[in-house]
Amino acid sequence: MDLSTNIANFSFKNPLMNASGALCTSYDELNALLGGSNSSLVTKSATPLYREGNPMPRYAETPLGTINSMGLANQGFDFYLNFIENNYHQKPLFLSIAGLCLEDNLAMAKKAHESKAEFLLELNLSCPNIMGKPQTGYDFQRTREVLEQVFEIYTDKPLGVKLPPYFDMVHFEQMAEILKQFPLSFVTCINSIGNGLYIDAQTESVVIKPKDGFGGLGGEYVKPTALANVRKFYELLPKSIKIIGCGGILSGKDVFEHLLCGASMVQVGSQLMKEKNQIFSRLEKELEEIMYKKNYSKIEDFKGNLKSL
Ligand code: SIN
Numbered sequence: 001m002d003l004s005t006n007i008a009n010f011s012f013k014n015p016l017m018n019a020s021g022a023l024c025t026s027y028d029e030l031n032a033l034l035g036g037s038n039s040s041l042v043t044k045s046a047t048p049l050y051r052e053g054n055p056m057p058r059y060a061e062t063p064l065g066t067i068n069s070m071g072l073a074n075q076g077f078d079f080y081l082n083f084i085e086n087n088y089h090q091k092p093l094f095l096s097i098a099g100l101c102l103e104d105n106l107a108m109a110k111k112a113h114e115s116k117a118e119f120l121l122e123l124n125l126s127c128p129n130i131m132g133k134p135q136t137g138y139d140f141q142r143t144r145e146v147l148e149q150v151f152e153i154y155t156d157k158p159l160g161v162k163l164p165p166y167f168d169m170v171h172f173e174q175m176a177e178i179l180k181q182f183p184l185s186f187v188t189c190i191n192s193i194g195n196g197l198y199i200d201a202q203t204e205s206v207v208i209k210p211k212d213g214f215g216g217l218g219g220e221y222v223k224p225t226a227l228a229n230v231r232k233f234y235e236l237l238p239k240s241i242k243i244i245g246c247g248g249i250l251s252g253k254d255v256f257e258h259l260l261c262g263a264s265m266v267q268v269g270s271q272l273m274k275e276k277n278q279i280f281s282r283l284e285k286e287l288e289e290i291m292y293k294k295n296y297s298k299i300e301d302f303k304g305n306l307k308s309l
Pocket of ligand 1: 045127128191
């Protein structure tokens with residue numbers, strides 16, 4: 001069975017990787033992802049300097065997924081670039097950045113551009129957990145400005161954006177019109193569904209501390225929204241912009257569904273947190289079993305071929 005896939009000039013032996021934020025913040029976590037059966041990894045979204053993040057508890061597991069408000073807790077950009085520079089020969093890697101302002105993104109993009117390492121850059125426009133800072137991906141004009149300025153600096157290596165979920169057909173179209181105007185290599189759909197509220201009826205309390213319990217939802221809750229975003233952007237964007245599906249992947253069937261909607265790769269977040277790195281070999285096996293039963297020998301046999309009624 002051939003599970004290989006491509007984004008820009010990078011080849012991946014299977015479509016499986018982590019979602020930024022899931023077990024990719026510390027050196028040990030990144031090193032474990034480097035050794036796993038996932039074909040790639042993405043680092044925790046970086047800011048220029050180390051960030052403590054939001055007060056704890058800021059992550060909780062729920063029966064149908066997770067809720068988090070980490071607040072971009074990370075080791076700082078140089079730490080992640082250094083990890084990539086030391087390890088990019090082992091696997092194709094993604095570096096994620098999430099500046100709190102345009103200047104931060106430009107400064108990090110410049111350093112990434114100047115690096116001799118080969119990697120893909122994921123520009124996170126969709127962190128819902130920074131108090132007082134709306135998600136850039138929900139401000140279309142601002143998204144255009146950010147991309148215009150980043151692409152003035154970042155000219156050689158593949159660049160993609162991580163988007164928030166959209167819920168309206170007009171918003172899909174407006175965002176796609178903007179994205180089409182740039183030489184993007186990929187878009188990642190979706191980040192968590194922002195500002196959900198999970199509560200515990202027993203204790204009559206919220207379960208995370210920041211923002212009085214409001215946080216980004218991942219896991220089973222979000223799969224239909226993730227699939228809708230993957231599908232719409234697959235339909236609206238030129239085929240040179242690959243889609244990375246993210247949201248609600250618990251099984252090989254979920255991977256298959258993302259690929260069927262048009263994803264070229266998938267990122268696993270909540271279920272990776274719950275099940276740890278061994279999830280990748282299970283997902284790989286389950287995907288292969290589905291493909292075998294359906295007589296598919298490679299991803300291109302069914303990628304994007306979702307039928308309408
Ligand atoms: C966080 O660090 O709060 C999550 C990052 C994200 O959702 O992009």
